Amino acid sequence: MKRLAVAIIHGIGSEDKHYSTEFKHRVVERYLKGDSKNRREDDLLFHEIYWGDLLQQINDDLLHRLDYRSELTYTSVRQLFIDYMNLGLAYDRDSESGLYQAIHNRIAESMKKLATHRHVDPDSTPVVLLAHSFGSVIMSHYIQDINQAKDSDKISQLSYVESFKTLAGVITCGSPLAIYDSLTERLPSPIDKVGAKLEPSLVEHVKWLNFYDKDDVVAYPMKNISDAYKQVVTDDFEINVGSAATSWNPACHTGYWEDKDFYRPVADYLGQLRAVEAFWNSAAN
Numbered sequence: 001m002k003r004l005a006v007a008i009i010h011g012i013g014s015e016d017k018h019y020s021t022e023f024k025h026r027v028v029e030r031y032l033k034g035d036s037k038n039r040r041e042d043d044l045l046f047h048e049i050y051w052g053d054l055l056q057q058i059n060d061d062l063l064h065r066l067d068y069r070s071e072l073t074y075t076s077v078r079q080l081f082i083d084y085m086n087l088g089l090a091y092d093r094d095s096e097s098g099l100y101q102a103i104h105n106r107i108a109e110s111m112k113k114l115a116t117h118r119h120v121d122p123d124s125t126p127v128v129l130l131a132h133s134f135g136s137v138i139m140s141h142y143i144q145d146i147n148q149a150k151d152s153d154k155i156s157q158l159s160y161v162e163s164f165k166t167l168a169g170v171i172t173c174g175s176p177l178a179i180y181d182s183l184t185e186r187l188p189s190p191i192d193k194v195g196a197k198l199e200p201s202l203v204e205h206v207k208w209l210n211f212y213d214k215d216d217v218v219a220y221p222m223k224n225i226s227d228a229y230k231q232v233v234t235d236d237f238e239i240n241v242g243s244a245a246t247s248w249n250p251a252c253h254t255g256y257w258e259d260k261d262f263y264r265p266v267a268d269y270l271g272q273l274r275a276v277e278a279f280w281n282s283a284a285n
Helices: 021-034 053-066 075-090 099-115 135-148 177-183 227-232 250-254 260-274
Strands: 004-009 044-049 127-132 167-173 208-212 235-238
Touching: 004 099, 004 135, 004 260, 021 044, 021 260, 044 099, 053 075, 053 099, 075 099, 075 250, 099 135, 127 135, 127 260, 135 177, 167 260, 208 260
Parallel strands: 004 044, 004 127, 127 167, 167 208, 208 235
Antiparallel strands: none
8 A cells, every 4th residue: 555655844943752743643634534435544654853852952051051031021932032043053064063964864864764664665655745944944955965966875875765756745834944045045946846756647736835824933935035936836825823822923933733724734735645546546555
């Protein structure tokens, strides 16, 4: 039986491991309701990429030195700002922190685990990339680094799944790519939402969906970044995420995972990909 893999990476917000557990449950529930007769939970294979611990100690040490919690307000928003500043400054290929390479090594290890999963064909299983927040910046760098070094011995040994050559769409939420791309020259162009080795019958159904909340000061629409982004990003969706306490302010940045305005269209897109019978009904992996 063929699976549709969904590789999920977090961004800022001091995420813990298993940050997407509830999100995955809600996506599957919505997906199954779309066609209860023909869909199964095993159609989808979620894979979580976690790197938050690589930055957490840096943040904890800083907060301990500042010791501000009893004096200042909006602590959750301040935590987001500290996360973003630390990551934005340290995540640089030339930084002495080594964070750039450490995160990329973690992604490589995680994608190798996905590629060797017993239900994954390492050279044909379609992979949808779902990136939250600065995770979209990280994955843009990671995939572009692979493409630029494609002729190296190390990269040539990667399976198609590991090198995102079976990429079947991109979903971004709370993404700062618009600002990052406009203010830096580190990303010469957007990544292609279609993997170079993706099964042809799936190609025309592939999308890049970008979700943002107007109260999320980290997130922006993408289609107007440049002509290149206008061509590759399918749609920008303004949604309202977060709880009663956060949906109206910048703290909503961490509210995408469990909000129906986000997980429902994600599930619907996965259902659209799974509806391409020419691929899924051919010889099973």
